[in-house]
Every structure is written in structure tokens, then in C-alpha cells.
Amino acid sequence: MTVTEAGTAAAPVPTQATCQSTYQTRVANYWNAEENPVNLELGKIDDLYHHHYGIGDVDWSVLDEDEDEVGGGGGVGSGSGGDGDDAAKRRDRITAELHRLEQAQADLLTSHLGPLSPTDRVFDAGCGRGGGSVVAHLRYGCHAHGVTISRKQADFANDQARKRSIDDKVRYHHRNMLDTGFPSGAYAASWNNESTMYVELDLLFAEHARLLRRGGRYVTITGCYNDAYGRASREVSLINAHYICDIHPRSEYFRAMARNRLVPVHVQDLTAATLPYWELRKQADHLVTGIEETFLSAYENGSFQYLLIAADRI
Numbered sequence: 130m131t132v133t134e135a136g137t138a139a140a141p142v143p144t145q146a147t148c149q150s151t152y153q154t155r156v157a158n159y160w161n162a163e164e165n166p167v168n169l170e171l172g173k174i175d176d177l178y179h180h181h182y183g184i185g186d187v188d189w190s191v192l193d194e195d196e197d198e199v200g201g202g203g204g205v206g207s208g209s210g211g212d213g214d215d216a217a218k219r220r221d222r223i224t225a226e227l228h229r230l231e232q233a234q235a236d237l238l239t240s241h242l243g244p245l246s247p248t249d250r251v252f253d254a255g256c257g258r259g260g261g262s263v264v265a266h267l268r269y270g271c272h273a274h275g276v277t278i279s280r281k282q283a284d285f286a287n288d289q290a291r292k293r294s295i296d297d298k299v300r301y302h303h304r305n306m307l308d309t310g311f312p313s314g315a316y317a318a319s320w321n322n323e324s325t326m327y328v329e330l331d332l333l334f335a336e337h338a339r340l341l342r343r344g345g346r347y348v349t350i351t352g353c354y355n356d357a358y359g360r361a362s363r364e365v366s367l368i369n370a371h372y373i374c375d376i377h378p379r380s381e382y383f384r385a386m387a388r389n390r391l392v393p394v395h396v397q398d399l400t401a402a403t404l405p406y407w408e409l410r411k412q413a414d415h416l417v418t419g420i421e422e423t424f425l426s427a428y429e430n431g432s433f434q435y436l437l438i439a440a441d442r443i
């Protein structure tokens with residue numbers, strides 16, 4: 130329904146036929162405006178834009194100050210110029226290291242989608258600027274369809290696919306992942322990489338179950354709150370406020386999957402594996418967003434977990 134009263138500061142009208150809640154419009158506005166260096170500078174390295182966190186051990190040597198310049202007399206540059214260059218090099222090393230860890234996260238998720246063939250289709254729910262679909266396509270040769278509620282992200286991601294000349298197989302759509310309009314049973318695999326906290330899980334898994342063929346694979350990597358700790362902690366609430374999202378408890382994933390024909394085949398707690406990423410990011414003055422300490426406290430006090438769940442569509 131569209132309200133067109135004169136003088137009303139109208140919310141952006143969704144371009145698809147289906148209704149979008151006011152909340153979803155706010156989320157779309159957030160991602161349409163988002164220009165965080167931690168999302169853009171890392172992606173520029175190899176045009177794989179990820180808007181999720183990283184996993185794996187950090188190469189801490191990236192933090193070392195450069196020693197080459199010490200005693201390197203004879204250079205024409207001024208001392209301060211040399212220092213600036215070294216600081217820039219150090220920043221670049223940190224940026225590249227964070228990107229490597231984010232790429233490792235994407236590779237782990239993607240490895241659980243297969244085996245897939247080049248004729249298979251995969252669905253990337255809440256695709257951001259599109260890196261995950263490119264990774265899946267490069268690995269399996271499959272068709273990938275990404276969906277984001279942000280028009281700007283979908284346009285950006287389609288531009289990237291064109292630049293790589295993979296736009297015949299990798300496409301992005303400005304749609305609601307709860308109601309994609311894609312054909313039923315047409316997908317061999319689907320995933321949410323850090324995008325489940327924006328939606329009700331029952332509605333989300335119903336759409337995945339509809340889209341996946343029988344025996345198809347669903348994978349999510351997500352932050353969830355830990356039922357064994359209790360309810361959502363202060364830190365979890367701060368993360369919700371920061372991103373305008375609603376982090377679900379771990380239990381709710383399994384309940385909602387069971388109700389929607391998704392049977393877990395692999396569950397992996399990635400909490401310990403993501404801590405080094407956050408420790409490094411905290412020290413990346415040029416990339417921090419201000420939420421780093423909160424993530425570290427949430428993981429360390431046991432109230433928050435970073436989880437991978439792979440499930441079969443039965």
C-alpha cells in the first residue's frame with residue numbers, strides 16, 4: 130500500500146510488488162548509506178567485497194613498525210615523508226590481513242555448499258556488496274543469485290560482476306530475502322552469511338526450504354546469543370543497536386530449521402576462531418567502527434557465539 134498524502138515525509142517506497150515493513154526500510158537505509166572503510170578498503174584489494182567478519186590465526190608481524198628506513202641515509206625524501214610512507218605501508222598490511230581472514234571465512238562457508246556443478250544454482254540471501262556469490266561461482270562454476278534489501282548494494286554488486294565478465298552467471302537483485310519471487314525447488318544450495326539477524330527465522334527458513342531442491346544444502350554463519358548464558362547480554366544488546374538488528378538465540382536456529390525441513394548436518398562453533406580477527410581489527414585505527422571492544426567482550430563473557438550451521442533440505 131502506498132500513501133501519497135501531500136506534505137508527508139514519505140519513507141522510501143519499495144520497488145518490488147510485495148510489502149516491506151518500516152523496519153526493513155530502515156535496514157535498507159542503513160545499508161544504502163553505509164561506506165565504512167572496513168567494508169570498502171578491504172574489498173578494493175581484489176574486488177571481493179565482504180561484509181562479514183574473519184576467522185583464523187593472525188600474522189601479528191603486520192603490526193611491526195618498519196625498520197628498513199632506520200639508518201637508510203641518502204634518500205631524497207624528507208624524514209617525515211618516510212615516516213608517513215611507513216605508516217601507510219603498515220596500515221596496508223593490516224588491511225590485507227583482515228581481508229585474508231574475511232576471505233577465509235567466506236571460503237569456509239562456501240566449502241560447505243558443495244559439491245556443486247556449473248549448471249547448479251545457488252542463492253545468497255542478504256548478499257551485501259556481493260563477494261560471497263563471486264566466491265561460490267569461482268569455486269564451483271555455478272550460477273549465483275544474490276538478494277539484498279539495499280538497492281545500492283545490488284547495483285554495486287552487479288557492476289562488479291560485469292567487470293569480471295561473470296554477469297551471465299552471477300546476478301544480484303534488490304529484493305526481500307523472505308519473499309524472493311524465485312522459482313521453487315530451483316536451487317542446489319543457499320546461505321546466509323551474517324544476515325539472519327535482520328529477519329524472523331521461521332519466515333527466512335520457509336523461503337530457503339521453498340527455494341532449495343530436496344537434498345539441497347543450506348549454510349549459515351552467524352552471531353547468536355548463547356542460551357546457556359541466559360538472555361541477551363548488555364553487549365549483545367549494544368550490537369543490536371549498532372546494526373539495527375535482532376540477534377537470535379542459538380536454540381532458535383535449530384527450532385526454526387526443524388520446523389522448515391532443514392536438518393543440521395554440521396555445526397561448528399567459530400567463536401575462538403574469530404577472536405584473533407577482532408583483536409587485530411581493534412588495533413586498526415584506520416578501520417575501526419567502534420564496535421570492536423563490544424564484540425570481544427560479548428565473546429569473552431560467553432554471552433555471544435559465532436556459529437556455522439550446515440543443514441540438508443529434506
Ligand code: SAH
Binds near residue numbers: 179181
Ligand atoms: N552476506 C553479505 C552481507 C552481510 S551484511 C556478506 O557476507 O558480505 C547484511 C546484509 O543483509 C546486507 O546486505 C543487508 O542489505 C541484507 N539484508 C538485511 N535484511 C534483508 C532482507 N529482509 N532481505 C534482503 N537482504 C537483507
